[in-house]
Amino acid sequence: MSDLRAAICGLTPIAARRPATTFFGRVPISHAAGYAAHPGCRMVAVADFREDLITAFREAWGDTWPAVAGYTSVDHLLAEAQPSLLSVCTPDNRHAEVVTAAAGAGVRGILCETPLATTVADADRMLAAVKAAGAHLVVNHARRFDPLFHLVRDALRLGEIGSLRHLRCYHSGPRAMLFRNGVHAIDVLCFLADSPVVELTGRLEAGFEHWDTYRGDGGHDPASEPTATASLVFANGVTASYDGVRTRDRALWFDLIGSDGVIRLFERHAELVSQGTTRTLVARPYDAVGLAAAVFELADLVQNGGDSVSGAANARHVVEILEGILRSSHQGARPLALPLEDII
Known part of the structure; x- marks a missing residue:
């Protein structure tokens, strides 16, 4: 399976926490845990304006990804790390600027937290940018997975x-x-x-x-x-x-x-x-549910094409x-x- 370079913008708990341990095994409950569950994905960079959260991420995930680059600027991450996949876990009213920047920078697959945007106008900007770039946008409406x-x-x-x-x-x-x-x-x-x-x-x-x-x-x-x-x-x-x-x-x-x-x-x-x-x-x-399923689907879309069960058009309607x-x-x-x- 090919190596897909992944990155995360916004180190909220839904982005960064370790998988939960249950009687059924370790369940991915974050974007990072979803990428860790996929054998073809490798986390190369994270971004957050809080440097303490970048440090905490490296400490939490150093056993899995020992060389994750940290950025306080999304633009610098996109330019230097050049990820194939990007999770957008910033505050909702910043989703549009990050997704449009990622699409313009050549990111091939974007996994965005919900809601997709806080206005329809922003959602339309995001869909237009992704379409123009030929990228895939999956939205984490969790029950669809x-x-x-x-x-x-x-x-x-x-x-x-x-x-x-x-x-x-x-x-x-x-x-x-x-x-x-x-x-x-x-x-x-x-x-x-x-x-x-x-x-x-x-x-x-x-x-x-x-x-x-x-x-x-x-x-x-x-x-x-x-x-x-x-x-x-x-x-x-x-x-x-x-x-x-x-x-x-x-x-x-x-x-x-x-x-x-x-x-x-x-x-x-x-x-x-x-x-x-x-x-x-x-x-x-x-085989995979929740955020792990979302990551697996995103990787498959980037490699093989197709439609998402939780695509941008549905999220825009919501x-x-x-x-x-x-x-x-x-x-x-x-x-x-x-x-x-x-x-x-």
Whole structure:
């Protein structure tokens, strides 16, 4: 397998932490751990404006990559390290500048954290830059790399609960804000509905009435960003409701309501109820899941071409939904049609 030079920009925990050890072995829970799991990838450089995080990365991963170059400038990393693959784990409101710079510098595969961007205009700039460069852009919508969520979508496609009518998501926790973990929940609704959103209404939590566009700090302070509730209508007629609630304890589940049954989907298991019986859905293990799967897919795209299960077009649509929720809330929860008008 060919040697792919990898780099990471932004040494947040999701970028840099060591893999977790469980009864099932060591599970990659960071971009670095995902690259370490791939035999054809070699970490050559990292970038962060904090030099202490660069030092900590070298100490944590020195046994795997003893000669990682460190930079406080993304431009210097791109010019000197010349990576083939790049993970973008900077604050969300800086994703666009890093991705466009990477594409322009010749990076062949980019793995970007979520949300792809904080505005549709930024997302469009990113997609245009990647297309012009002939590069691949994968976005870490994590459930798209989870076998359970694929199993549930397969059950829907096979009609195991009849025709899908409605999706419902309950999402709570200290990071249940719309542009934090909320982006993953919204993406799951799109993934399961198997169709684009054509209409929505949204309402932000109290105190964020002025938010007609993203006004956060890129994810540093949870208190600076809102949770939200939303109603979605998909092009295939499926409807969905999303309830994001700021609480101490974290919870996430989805109800999938069909004409002939219901599936309740949690993060680790799902239950299908139909004709008075309940069946637990058990997913076949994948060789790689989560960020390891994302890295494996990115490497394969660079070497062999193809389409991502979590590609930029899908991620751009999710950003448009988030922006639509902000606009709808600012206008008194007015229903809005998608695509949005007046994107600049």
